[in-house]
Structures are given as structure tokens and as C-alpha cells.
Amino acid sequence: MGENRLVYMDHAATTFIKQEVVETMLPFLKDHFGNPSSLYSIGREGKEAVETAREKLAKALGASPEEIYFTSGGTESDNWAVKGTAFARRKKGKHIITIPIEHHAVLYPCKYLETKGFDVTYLPVDEYGLVDPAELEAAIREDTILISVMYANNEIGTIEPISEIGKVAGEHGVPFHTDAVQAIGNFSLDLKGKDRDVNMLSLSAHKFYGPKGIGALYIREGTEIDSYIHGGAQEKRKRAGTENVAGIAGMGKAIELATANIEKHAEKIRKMRDRLRKGIMEIPHCRLNGHPEKRLPGNLNFSFEYIEGESLLLMLDQMGICSSTGSACSSGSLDPSHVLSAIGVPPEIAQGSLRLTLGDANTEEDVDYVLEVLPQVVEKLRAISPFYKP
Amino acid sequence: MGENRLVYMDHAATTFIKQEVVETMLPFLKDHFGNPSSLYSIGREGKEAVETAREKLAKALGASPEEIYFTSGGTESDNWAVKGTAFARRKKGKHIITIPIEHHAVLYPCKYLETKGFDVTYLPVDEYGLVDPAELEAAIREDTILISVMYANNEIGTIEPISEIGKVAGEHGVPFHTDAVQAIGNFSLDLKGKDRDVNMLSLSAHKFYGPKGIGALYIREGTEIDSYIHGGAQEKRKRAGTENVAGIAGMGKAIELATANIEKHAEKIRKMRDRLRKGIMEIPHCRLNGHPEKRLPGNLNFSFEYIEGESLLLMLDQMGICSSTGSACSSGSLDPSHVLSAIGVPPEIAQGSLRLTLGDANTEEDVDYVLEVLPQVVEKLRAISPFYKP
Amino acid sequence: MYNKKVMDHFMNPRNVGEIENADGIGEAGNPHGDQMKIFLKIRDNRIEDVKFKTFGCAAAIASSSMATEMIKGKTLEEAWELTDEAVAEALEGLPPGKLECSVVSREATHRAINDYRKKQGLEPLEEKT
Amino acid sequence: MYNKKVMDHFMNPRNVGEIENADGIGEAGNPHGDQMKIFLKIRDNRIEDVKFKTFGCAAAIASSSMATEMIKGKTLEEAWELTDEAVAEALEGLPPGKLECSVVSREATHRAINDYRKKQGLEPLEEKT
Numbered sequence A, B: 001m002g003e004n005r006l007v008y009m010d011h012a013a014t015t016f017i018k019q020e021v022v023e024t025m026l027p028f029l030k031d032h033f034g035n036p037s038s039l040y041s042i043g044r045e046g047k048e049a050v051e052t053a054r055e056k057l058a059k060a061l062g063a064s065p066e067e068i069y070f071t072s073g074g075t076e077s078d079n080w081a082v083k084g085t086a087f088a089r090r091k092k093g094k095h096i097i098t099i100p101i102e103h104h105a106v107l108y109p110c111k112y113l114e115t116k117g118f119d120v121t122y123l124p125v126d127e128y129g130l131v132d133p134a135e136l137e138a139a140i141r142e143d144t145i146l147i148s149v150m151y152a153n154n155e156i157g158t159i160e161p162i163s164e165i166g167k168v169a170g171e172h173g174v175p176f177h178t179d180a181v182q183a184i185g186n187f188s189l190d191l192k193g194k195d196r197d198v199n200m201l202s203l204s205a206h207k208f209y210g211p212k213g214i215g216a217l218y219i220r221e222g223t224e225i226d227s228y229i230h231g232g233a234q235e236k237r238k239r240a241g242t243e244n245v246a247g248i249a250g251m252g253k254a255i256e257l258a259t260a261n262i263e264k265h266a267e268k269i270r271k272m273r274d275r276l277r278k279g280i281m282e283i284p285h286c287r288l289n290g291h292p293e294k295r296l297p298g299n300l301n302f303s304f305e306y307i308e309g310e311s312l313l314l315m316l317d318q319m320g321i322c323s324s325t326g327s328a329c330s331s332g333s334l335d336p337s338h339v340l341s342a343i344g345v346p347p348e349i350a351q352g353s354l355r356l357t358l359g360d361a362n363t364e365e366d367v368d369y370v371l372e373v374l375p376q377v378v379e380k381l382r383a384i385s386p387f388y389k390p
Numbered sequence C, D: 001m002y003n004k005k006v007m008d009h010f011m012n013p014r015n016v017g018e019i020e021n022a023d024g025i026g027e028a029g030n031p032h033g034d035q036m037k038i039f040l041k042i043r044d045n046r047i048e049d050v051k052f053k054t055f056g057c058a059a060a061i062a063s064s065s066m067a068t069e070m071i072k073g074k075t076l077e078e079a080w081e082l083t084d085e086a087v088a089e090a091l092e093g094l095p096p097g098k099l100e101c102s103v104v105s106r107e108a109t110h111r112a113i114n115d116y117r118k119k120q121g122l123e124p125l126e127e128k129t
Ligand SMILES: Cc1ncc(COP(=O)(O)O)c(C=O)c1O
Pocket: A012, A013, A072, A073, A074, A075, A076, A078, A103, A105, A150, A152, A153, A154, A179, A181, A182, A204, A205, A206, A213, A214, A215, B240, B241, B242
């Protein structure tokens, strides 16, 4: 087995920051330190950087700059969208529809709202994680005030039928939020075109080669939503707090780069991914989780029977391969991944899950390397497993 | 009048980032990009950086690392402390005590809570902005569930009697939050010693030579508080969201530097400040706002009669001096600074207010320069003013 | 936030001062507490000289400066027609929220003109709205 | 998160395998779905050989490896006394939350010993709690 190689296949967890992005950030960590709210010149440089980034985000999403609000990341964006809408529309109803495979940044705010008198429907998804728009429509009630369905799932990569869902939501006059944290850079969004029924959309820079701790919420003009973080007059008084100027500038650059040539980029990643998938599927007792086709170009999620994910992950790490797992052992919780459970993967199989997510850090050699190492590691662990009978 | 000089006297708005701080951050913007929640090695580097920073913050505050939670800045910390406590203790009561000169990051959450059925007492302060602990005690009711009083005010620099307030709060069993955003680095905090009655404390890195968009909330063990941002398991499940690792690492370094030699540092700033103050007080029709002695070492806040603050600020900016004002014209609101109003400064005088806050960017030459330029600018504006009769 | 033209009229305002025994004096304020006072010297129905004093933001000062420049040498009827937009345009634009800062200049000018007319025994002109 | 010793026992676990016709076999699991199976070869009341198979996290595998190392060559009474803490200590510590992963090793060992005792017609030993 090879050594001293680092193969990063966990792009869904976070990405490296592109060189140009770091360079865009640096001036705001060094000389241009002024507070964007200040009136004098050195504050205005910060202000300009913030507005330039806002324009870049708007352009990438097909939105207007006035509809972009900066936050501290995808989690805050999701919290704001869900709770901000729920509280703003409380008088109109108390029913929210979401799906059980959302990120915890959507699910836990929903759970929290349940303790505050809201009703949440966790609409079941199919074995691939897909929402059925007709079922969604049937779940809408008189008092439904929000629908939140993610653009693409972070664990199994399944891409939801956002346009159809948006259409249903729009027809019933229910505001529609989508967590697009995993979507940016993987396919193009167009909030004035095919995504025109989306009212709110969350994103996070560290998933598209930008820095951590910075994100945004798109809020379509006219959407009813409360502020969530109150204070100073930043972000048109909708999201208070001194702006993370360096982070915002970096995110602007990052989204520009990530959306410059989406099709070609996605194609390249998909090609590598498909070769890896084919190779891994040759390992016996292995199944692919998520949809065979409707999935993020870089995403692979397998279950290897008879072995446990944290062990697999750590052995791969020892071989220089960075991956992720939905095993309960890895999280310190008793239950394996809520996503794998929701699509019906039995717990003992979910325990042996491995997520590999490809991205710009990868090359065809990485694929070769994983195809060399992974089968050996799986075999080694199976040899230790009391469940495995060769 | 001189040219091409930049005198930054707005340290209360934000500070430059120290070189060592930037250097501490850089590795996490470059190679060490792993997600701290990941189990493999490159994630663990991030995790370690986060924990090292937590220890540095704890040490600087006299707290335990387990009591430090990272946030996206002072504003989020204040929002969390106020709303998180209010919602967690709702069953015990609905009364909150704060003061009218708090930062909007405390005041607006309080206003928001009033719309949710909470009762807020805005305890009047004296002409210097000081809280009277006896009055505070008298304001405590059976159903008081939170007291929030800032450590030091950002506009007029007044330092509140935090130990006495804490004692009163403690004796009545009311949790006590203090916004210490302006305090860090200016005098030493000791949450196990003199500040032991503080239950929650907010801070923000960009006020002590760290980056923007990162802060922390100290939460004393045993304090009842709800999470405010729900999602992943970060921060012991109390504050979700992928950590801003670079920002956190930077904040750790920044607080270490800012608290390494507080007395000497504060003395140096105070000396410059006092000379500046003496010189400015020679300008006729000028008054100092805030307490003559109990104020932050770097803070000066004057009102110059007959002139308007935004004009003053912009003329100073043209001369290379960065400052701040409480004028309504500068904020686009009709009312001048809520802080100056609360300490009884008449609106027309508040309009002519100027805040100069000194810090590590300043030298004695800066003081000389401001003393040369400011009187001329004041005179020039007074010559334009219809109110001024020489 | 302000453009160069605005900054120039703010840093070097034209026509600052008062006119002794002015033929017309007008004063106007806004809810910010901002205030402008304008002094006109009028000969043959024409503004021969104008001076002002303003308390207010840079936009208010620059607008005062520009407005006085624009009405100098004009007949009273011409001066009456000067709009806020024309002043803002001559300044090559004002930031959002600062457009209203030029209102005081127009109001003070109108009052000064009517002050003169009153002294002359003429009917005051009326604001069109 | 795991120290070197743990990683060593995880990457190169000692005593992996099964013993055909083992004298005692024990199995234990935890609510995570983790599982350990232990096989003892016993001679003169002493553990002459031991093998295991474990499904679980690195801590579980390393604990299994260490526990089997520690009981090998011991009398059954000595082996019975092996505590989770002793295993964790021999591993130079386990991360918080992973201490319980060694519990299955102890339980499986106890069951294997009692399995042997049962086959020998002896009373099972009892857990102290
Ligand atoms: C789908 C999804 N939503 C939300 C988040 C949270 O974003 P952040 O890490 O910026 O808090 C993530 C990533 O962690 C994600 O994958």
C-alpha cells in the first residue's frame, strides 16, 4: 500500500480555499481593516468589498444584489430562513413541511419550532431520498406557512426536483426555502428563471472553495421574514453585526470562480466519480446509497456490509484518504445517519457507510489510488468482523 | 494643514489586525482547511486550533475552556445571551432589566422580546451613563429572569460597576449578562475572581486586533440558556455551524496579545488620550460626554456646539483623521445617538458629537496632529453655521 | 459615499457668509435639526449677491453651496424655479437618503425671495406642489 | 483523536481470528450495533490462547486487541478481574465517549469464561456491580 499521499475525498464536508480567494481576502485582513459602517475612506473600502461580493453572488444565482444577505454560514442561513419565516407568519398558520433528510441545520430549527407550538410534517422520501411533488402538494394545508426542501443532499447527493416543488409551493402561495449549500458550483441556479419559485435559498462559502464561517441567505423581494440577529443597521437592518469583510470578499470571489464554467467542471468531476464508482462496485457486499443518476456529480455513498464506518474511515485516513461516514460510532450518537435511516437503509448496514465526495482537489491518480487501497481496507476489516463469513 | 497622513482614531469601531494574528490565521486559509468535525488528520488540525483558541480565551477571562462558545461576533453573542436566556427561563418569569445605553445588539433583542410578551425595564442611567446598583436592586421583581448591563459603553466609554451589579444580581438569583465587547484588553477580567457573578459575557475579536465576524459568548457552567443556532453538533451542541477556524485561531492569538500586559498598555493609551483631551478641551463651546474618570482608556467623546457631526467627521477624514459621530445625519435616522440622549445631551448638542478612540494604531504624533487639525476644522464649520455667533 | 463634486462644494463651499442689510433673508430647517439661512442682495429683480450659512451634513452644505451658485445672477422668477433635483444633478448626484438634504436650500431661497417681495409690498409667490 | 498506542492496536490488532473447537466462546454487543466475539483455548485453568473478532469503532477494535493481549496466559480468575479501566489505561487512554467501547471486550470475555465453566459443569461467576 502506498504512503505519504493525501487524497482528499470529503469535499461535501468542506473544501480547500482557492488561491485567488485567499488573495482576495488578504487585503481585508491587512491594510483595509476599516469598519464598513464607518463613513471615512478606509471604512468605505470594506463597504465596497462587501457590495462587490454581493453583486457577484447575485450574478451567480440570477438574483438582485438587494436580495442577498450575508450570514455566518449555511447553518445560520437555514436557521434564519426557517425560524424567521415561521415567526413572521405565525398569525397565518403554524404548519411547516420539510423532509427527514434535510441537514440538521434545517431539522433542528424545525424541532425547536415544534416546542413553540408549530406543526411540522416530515414528508417521507423514497428509497433514493427523492421527494414526490404530488405528495408534497397533498401535504399542504390551509395553515401551511413554509416549505423547506434542500436542493441536494449532503450525504447521499440526491438532487431534489426543486422546480416542481417550487411550482407546487408557488401555486399554493406557500413560501419555499431551499438549502442549496451543496448545490452551488455543481449545477447552475437561476432565481429569475428555473428557480423563480424559490423564495429563500441558503449557501455556505466553505463548500465551494471559499472560507469557513461565512454564508448567505437569498431572500426574494417581498418575502415575509423576521430578522434573526438584531442590532446595528448592517444588511439593510435585516442581519446585524459587523461584517466579516474578508470572508465576504472571499465568498464573492469563490462563487465567481465556482460558477464560471459549471458544466465543464461538473463533467470533469462526474467522469472521475463514475470511474471510481464502477471500481468500488466490484467490491462484494457493497451497495450504493442515493439515486443512481440524480445525484451531485462528486458524490458517492456506499454501504459495505459487515464492517463499521468509523474504522473504515480511520484506516483510510492512515492510508492518506480523507472520507466521511454515517456510522453512529463516528458521531457519538446511538443512531447512524438520519439520512440513511430515512431512505430505509437498515441500521447495521448504515453503520458500514462511507461517503467519498470528489472535487477540485482530485485527479485521476486519486481515483486509481482509492481503487487500490479501499478494497484492501474493506477486506482487512471484514477479516476482523464477527459478522463476515467469506 | 498637513497631508497624506492617516490617523486612525476609531478603535471602538474596529481595530487593525495584528501581524501575529494574521499569521496565526493564514495556515487555516491555506493548507489546514479540514473540517474540525472530521475524524481524519487534516480535520483534527482545525479542531486543535479551535481548542487552543478556546483555552487562550478561557485563560484571558479567568474562565474554563468548557465555558467558551464561539459565535459570529459580538452581535450574535448578545442576541444569544439575551434571547437564549429569556426563552429558556420563560416559565420562571418574563421580566428583563437592562439599560438604555446598551449597544443595539442588546437593545433590539430586548425590543424583540417585548413583542413576544416579555417585560423590559430600561433602567435610567445618570448623566455620565452610570448605573446605580441600588436602583438596579430596587428594579428586580419576583419574575426577573435576566439582567444585562454592559461592561463599558462603546460611545462614551463609561465603565459600569460590574462587580456591584453582579453582586446584586447574584444575591437575587438573577442571571447576569454583560456585553464586554469594548472591555477586552482595556482592563483585566476575572470570571473566577472579581467577575464571578457574571453568568454570560459577550466579546468580539475585531475590537481587540483580531478579525471581524468572530466572537464568543462565555456561559458560566450551570447557566440556563437555549441554543440560538441549531444544527450540527459543534460547540458541544450549543452553537451549530462549521467553525470559522481561521477566525477562531486569530481571535485566540489576539486575546492572548491583548491581555498580555493590560496595565502597561492601557496606561500608554490613557496618557495619549489625556493629553488629547486636555488640548481639545481648550476649544471653546466644547463638552466632554461620559464620565470624566470612569471611562475606557482610549475613549473621548465631545460635543462641539453649533456644528454637525457628519460634516465634522468628513472634514477630518479629508485631513486623514478617522473618527466617529453620534449625529443623526450620519446614520440616516432622525434621532442622534440613543446613548447621548439617554444621558441627557440635548439633540442639537448631540448632533455635534465626535468620538475619538485611541489604540495601538496611535502615537504621540497622532495626538499632535489631531490637536493641530481639529480646532481649525471646528472653526471652519462654525464659520458656516447659522447658529454660531463668534 | 459622496462624489468628488459634492466633496469639493463641501470642503470649499461657495458663498458662505452673511450680507449686511440683505434685501431678502430666508431660513429653513429639517427634522434632523439641520438649518440653512440665506441672504440675498437684489437689484432690478435680479439676485446680485447671495450668501448662506448651513448647519447640516456634507450633502446639506454642498447643496447650499451649489444652490447659491445656481441662483446668483438669476431673476427672482428664475431662482424660484430651481428644483432640488437640479441642485442634486448639478452636484452629479447625492447618495440615497441624502436627497432631502437639498430641500432646505430651496425652502430657504423661497422664503428669502418672499421676504424681499413682502418688503416690496408684493404678494408672496406660492409653492407649487 | 486516538493516541498512537490505540492506533497501533487498531491498525495491527493482535489475536484476530477464531479458534476452532474453542473451550469457551463469548459474544457481546452494545446499542451502537457493535459486536465482539471471543474464543478461548484453556489449559489448566489458564488462557493458553485467545482470538477475537470485533465489529465496531477503532476504540472497540483496539480494546479487543489489548484485552486479549492482557488475558493471554492468565488464570481464569485473573482474567475475570480485568477491568475496562485497565484496558483503557494499557492503551494509554481513550477519547471521551469511547470508554464504553471497551465494555464489550470485558463482557465477551466474561461470557467466554462462563461458557467454559458451564461446559465444565461449574457455577458461572458473577459480575460485581
Ligand atoms: C446541506 C447542508 N446544509 C447546511 C450546512 C451547514 O453549513 P455550515 O457548515 O456553513 O454551517 C451544510 C454543511 O455542513 C450542508 O451540507
